[in-house]
Amino acid sequence: MIYIHVPFCKSFCTYCDFYSEIPQEGQFDRYTKQVCDEIRRRSAEIDDHTKTLYFGGGTPSVLPLGDLSRILLTLEECGHGGPYTEFTMEVNPEDIVERGLPYVQSLKALGVNRISLGIQSFNDNLLRWMNRRHDAEHAREAFRLVREAGIGNISIDLIFGLSNLLDEVWDQTISEALALGPEHISCYQLTVEGDSVLAHRLENGDYEEADEELCRKQYDHLCQRLREAGYEHYEISNFCKPGFQALHNSGYWERKPYVGLGPAAHSFSGRGRSWNDAVLEDYGHTEESLSVEDEKVETLMLALRTARGVDGEFLLANCLPENIDPLLREGALVKIGRRYRIPEDHFFVSDQIIRQLI
Numbered sequence: 001m002i003y004i005h006v007p008f009c010k011s012f013c014t015y016c017d018f019y020s021e022i023p024q025e026g027q028f029d030r031y032t033k034q035v036c037d038e039i040r041r042r043s044a045e046i047d048d049h050t051k052t053l054y055f056g057g058g059t060p061s062v063l064p065l066g067d068l069s070r071i072l073l074t075l076e077e078c079g080h081g082g083p084y085t086e087f088t089m090e091v092n093p094e095d096i097v098e099r100g101l102p103y104v105q106s107l108k109a110l111g112v113n114r115i116s117l118g119i120q121s122f123n124d125n126l127l128r129w130m131n132r133r134h135d136a137e138h139a140r141e142a143f144r145l146v147r148e149a150g151i152g153n154i155s156i157d158l159i160f161g162l163s164n165l166l167d168e169v170w171d172q173t174i175s176e177a178l179a180l181g182p183e184h185i186s187c188y189q190l191t192v193e194g195d196s197v198l199a200h201r202l203e204n205g206d207y208e209e210a211d212e213e214l215c216r217k218q219y220d221h222l223c224q225r226l227r228e229a230g231y232e233h234y235e236i237s238n239f240c241k242p243g244f245q246a247l248h249n250s251g252y253w254e255r256k257p258y259v260g261l262g263p264a265a266h267s268f269s270g271r272g273r274s275w276n277d278a279v280l281e282d283y284g285h286t287e288e289s290l291s292v293e294d295e296k297v298e299t300l301m302l303a304l305r306t307a308r309g310v311d312g313e314f315l316l317a318n319c320l321p322e323n324i325d326p327l328l329r330e331g332a333l334v335k336i337g338r339r340y341r342i343p344e345d346h347f348f349v350s351d352q353i354i355r356q357l358i
């Protein structure tokens, strides 16, 4: 599993505090050179068992195709070339519309077989409030172009948990998403991140956070609409048509090893975690091993995010019966075969449930 972080954005969204830079002259070239050097240096760490490649960001769709090709060629030279079982590229709608059908056709020709479109909302007022560069029409047009290019596995991202998201606007956004028929929908609850514009708005009294009741209402509505439309709710924030679970992200939840390349990218070796510095040039790499306790907590936290849940033997060996039993009695945890899971109607409070277990 390979993750490549593309730390460029043409503008910054109000809620985001990910590491990202507005691209300057010559930076794509220098970035690409560094990623290629890192591939060569860390080639032995790459485990091709789960053969997935994921370009995330930032905004990978701002990267010139020539630079993308150089990275793919370097992977090939090092013995980690395609075809990949799943090759995902995160893209923003406005880049797809600006660069047009030939761009998506080129992505497909380079081996991309899954596109993740950062739509977030189909409401223009909210999109402006988020400082997104696209509007709803761009989102629909981008989706159409990706489909026309022959990409049969499209994921779209949506955001809920905003205090200024009216019920009818949320319902309309879900309807618009369903009308497009994506194979996969990721839906994240807005959180106010440390140094984001939204955090400053909150401080200045220009934004009030949505309370838990409102977030829960929006989440429940989403779950109900997507269930009725035939989507499987296979992870707290992820839904798919049958057979379209994200392989790469599922690997994260199953704690499969992955190598993250590029500034600010994180990696997991199976024994320890490591990450690159969040700077564009000459980024360093820091490693951290995990204690037995860390591993136990991670396994529980990641597995219980999913509908597959956690292995029963693991749960019973690592959690006390006095913590497990009350959750089973109140239906916050259910046993299915040899596994235990948090049922969908308790997903929203999964953090509390996991804290109770550990």
Ligand code: SF4
Binding pocket: 008, 009, 011, 012, 013, 016, 017, 018, 020, 057, 058, 059, 092
């Ligand atoms: S949300 Fe995505 S597009 Fe927006 S600033 Fe963050 S990384 Fe860039």
